[in-house]
Amino acid sequence: MNDNHALQAIGWPLDEHGRPAVAAWREMLEDFPTAYPARVVEQHRTGYVVAVGPEEGVAVESPPHWQRAPSYKKGATPTEQRAGVGDWVLVEPAPEDAIVTKDQIVALLPRRTAIKRGAAGEHYKQQLIAANVDTVFVVCGLDSDFNPRRIERYLLLISGSGAVPVVVLTKLDQADDVPGSLEALIDLAAQDVPVRAVNALDPDSVASLNPWLRPGTTAVLVGSSGAGKSTLTNTLVGSERMKTGAVRESDERGRHTTTHRALIPLESGACLIDTPGMRELKPTGEEDVAENFSDIDALGANCRFRDCRHASEPGCAIRAAIEDGKLDPRRFANYVKLQDEVAGAADKLAERQTQHAAATTNGTAAPPASARPTRKPVEKAPGKPSRQRPRIDDDYGED
Numbered sequence: 338m339n340d341n342h343a344l345q346a347i348g349w350p351l352d353e354h355g356r357p358a359v360a361a362w363r364e365m366l367e368d369f370p371t372a373y374p375a376r377v378v379e380q381h382r383t384g385y386v387v388a389v390g391p392e393e394g395v396a397v398e399s400p401p402h403w404q405r406a407p408s409y410k411k412g413a414t415p416t417e418q419r420a421g422v423g424d425w426v427l428v429e430p431a432p433e434d435a436i437v438t439k440d441q442i443v444a445l446l447p448r449r450t451a452i453k454r455g456a457a458g459e460h461y462k463q464q465l466i467a468a469n470v471d472t473v474f475v476v477c478g479l480d481s482d483f484n485p486r487r488i489e490r491y492l493l494l495i496s497g498s499g500a501v502p503v504v505v506l507t508k509l510d511q512a513d514d515v516p517g518s519l520e521a522l523i524d525l526a527a528q529d530v531p532v533r534a535v536n537a538l539d540p541d542s543v544a545s546l547n548p549w550l551r552p553g554t555t556a557v558l559v560g561s562s563g564a565g566k567s568t569l570t571n572t573l574v575g576s577e578r579m580k581t582g583a584v585r586e587s588d589e590r591g592r593h594t595t596t597h598r599a600l601i602p603l604e605s606g607a608c609l610i611d612t613p614g615m616r617e618l619k620p621t622g623e624e625d626v627a628e629n630f631s632d633i634d635a636l637g638a639n640c641r642f643r644d645c646r647h648a649s650e651p652g653c654a655i656r657a658a659i660e661d662g663k664l665d666p667r668r669f670a671n672y673v674k675l676q677d678e679v680a681g682a683a684d685k686l687a688e689r690q691t692q693h694a695a696a697t698t699n700g701t702a703a704p705p706a707s708a709r710p711t712r713k714p715v716e717k718a719p720g721k722p723s724r725q726r727p728r729i730d731d732d733y734g735e736d
């Protein structure tokens with residue numbers, strides 16, 4: 338049996354009966370009775386490292402059709418449809434007598450949430466940043482780091498993910514003008530985005546984030562360098578656990594570090610997922626800018642002309658609001674900029690979807706993992722599921 342407790346510590350949601358909270362997951366577990374659920378913590382060219390608990394990493398093979406051929410080529414699964422960090426997969430244990438064979442992923446459990454961004458490059462791609470994240474803490478210091486426009490950009494990217502964004506303003510203890518900073522974020526209220534100001538070094542202050550850190554949930558921290566993400570992480574991990582972590586980790590690096598622990602269990606019972614590359618966020622083209630700037634959208638409805646570009650048209654409600662001091666011109670400028678970016682990305686996305694549709698009608702695209710024939714189920718001796726699994730720090734080629 339799976340250790341639901343260990344799984345919950347890395348974000349496996351359980352219902353009140355102690356079962357997986359997602360019905361589709363329960364069904365897939367029944368479809369693959371000998372497979373075990375695991376969470377992706379690292380993605381490599383030839384396979385994955387998955388976790389079955391806070392301390393346990395397992396090197397596994399990916400299904401053949403997840404190999405890294407460009408997604409516009411025949412037979413390949415688009416990158417964003419292959420498992421990525423935070424995904425839950427079902428893994429079939431390798432047969433006992435096969436010495437070198439690794440356990441193999443046989444199914445990707447449907448994502449509850451997916452944070453994606455547009456990836457740069459010749460062929461437009463979407464990139465999964467993290468899957469199955471419940472809360473995204475957008476971290477921003479109340480010092481010179483403070484930047485409402487950057488916060489707006491993060492919120493736009495998060496908006497379509499299914500995850501709940503929470504703006505966390507750090508360095509409350511060092512801030513000069515807290516009311517002024519909060520005032521600059523007042524328009525976020527129109528989007529119902531919670532804003533919390535904290536001293537990231539103080540556990541009592543950071544406790545205001547607890548409503549978003551229930552057991553079995555997953556959170557990520559995003560924000561620029563120096564915003565206080567590591568500080569918050571350390572405080573959330575709690576002094577007890579941090580001590581344990583420090584002893585173990587100091588062997589390797591001689592200082593507190595979380596970089597090689599992709600899933601960090603917190604005192605609250607939630608876990609933090611460590612996602613490299615959440616610093617710069619380019620839109621995918623699927624974002625709804627108007628919905629994210631609902632205050633501006635509502636104002637625009639009052640413009641005299643339906644197709645008002647809010648430039649020099651008479652009767653423009655947006656320009657009037659700016660002149661009256663009711664709308665921050667910088668927020669409006671950011672809205673225009675983000676709309677341009679999203680429109681550009683949407684064009685490229687449409688182009689790519691056309692290419693992919695052409696490949697699919699040629700009958701060359703791969704069916705989803707769960708629909709493909711799987712390896713023969715193998716008997717697993719009860720009570721020793723993890724003995725032969727390689728550890729997380731085994732030797733893997735980096736991408």
Ligand SMILES: Nc1nc2c(ncn2[C@@H]2O[C@H](COP(=O)(O)OP(=O)(O)OP(=O)(O)O)[C@@H](O)[C@H]2O)c(=O)[nH]1
Pocket residue numbers: 507508509510511535536537538560561562563564565566567568569
């Ligand atoms: N006084 C005070 N200092 C803070 C607070 N939050 C962060 N700091 C300090 O700000 C500095 C940067 O914080 P980090 O937690 O390292 O920032 P980070 O976001 O993890 O930065 P990167 O690792 O570069 O992405 C550290 O010296 C922290 O001690 C706070 O709320 N109050």
Ligand SMILES: [Zn+2]
Pocket residue numbers: 637640641645646647648650652653654655656
């Ligand atoms: Zn207008």
